[in-house]
Amino acid sequence: MRLSEARRDLYRRLAREQGYKSRAAFKLIEANERYDIIRPGFRVVDLGAAPGGWMQVASQLVGPAGVVVGVDVSPIRLKEKNVVSIKMDVHDRAVAEKVLQAVGGRADVILSDLAPTVTGVWELDQTRQVDLTLRAMELARVLLKEEGAVFCKLFEGERSQEVRDAFRLTFRSVRVVKPAASRNASSELYYYCEGLKPEPAGGG
Numbered sequence: 736m737r738l739s740e741a742r743r744d745l746y747r748r749l750a751r752e753q754g755y756k757s758r759a760a761f762k763l764i765e766a767n768e769r770y771d772i773i774r775p776g777f778r779v780v781d782l783g784a785a786p787g788g789w790m791q792v793a794s795q796l797v798g799p800a801g802v803v804v805g806v807d808v809s810p811i812r813l814k815e816k817n818v819v820s821i822k823m824d825v826h827d828r829a830v831a832e833k834v835l836q837a838v839g840g841r842a843d844v845i846l847s848d849l850a851p852t853v854t855g856v857w858e859l860d861q862t863r864q865v866d867l868t869l870r871a872m873e874l875a876r877v878l879l880k881e882e883g884a885v886f887c888k889l890f891e892g893e894r895s896q897e898v899r900d901a902f903r904l905t906f907r908s909v910r911v912v913k914p915a916a917s918r919n920a921s922s923e924l925y926y927y928c929e930g931l932k933p934e935p936a937g938g939g
């Protein structure tokens with residue numbers, strides 16, 4: 736067994752033991768320990784949230800005074816009281832309004848673990864994932880409060896620079912994160928973007 740497979744198995748087992756819906760939960764736990772991304776009372780939006788591991792982590796971190804709203808094309812079934820699940824495509828034109836209603840205003844943090852069903856053809860998978868991340872950034876403009884933050888996935892490849900440019904145009908600080916729970920072999924990285932800048936005059 737390769738080291739990356741052993742690591743994946745370890746996090747899968749830990750997730751099962753600790754009641755998390757996915758091993759992805761540990762990526763957010765690790766990033767949060769390092770950067771204090773999610774705090775008590777925060778309003779959090781999670782894009783591409785099924786089966787709900789990140790929502791469970793965020794729910795614990797925001798506590799009873801906060802709320803976590805998850806969006807996915809797949810259903811999310813969670814028991815936590817401070818979570819709302821929306822079954823919808825992030826490209827749906829009605830998604831922003833639905834989320835704002837559920838959050839009760841603009842969010843403090845947006846999480847995006849959006850990923851397409853992988854085909855194994857890396858160029859295709861990467862370009863699809865990049866489009867999803869760019870959509871998350873577009874949504875951040877309408878869902879996130881000024882100075883808010885985004886923690887999101889990005890598949891590394893030919894189009895990564897395009898996305899990093901979009902991050903830097905939109906946020907004051909951009910940091911790259913590679914959590915231990917993210918498979919070594921995989922070319923996924925996470926970005927923690929802080930301090931949403933005000934919209935440029937003219938909306939562009």
Ligand SMILES: C[S@@+](CC[C@H](N)C(=O)[O-])C[C@H]1O[C@@H](n2cnc3c(N)ncnc32)[C@H](O)[C@@H]1O
Nearest residue numbers: 757759783785786787788789808824825848850
């Ligand atoms: C890696 S999984 C997310 C795992 C999640 N963070 C967790 O902790 O359980 C990526 C998710 O993105 C969702 N997704 C992909 N394209 C989407 C789209 N256009 N709209 C909404 N969700 C999408 C998939 O259905 C999948 O559930």
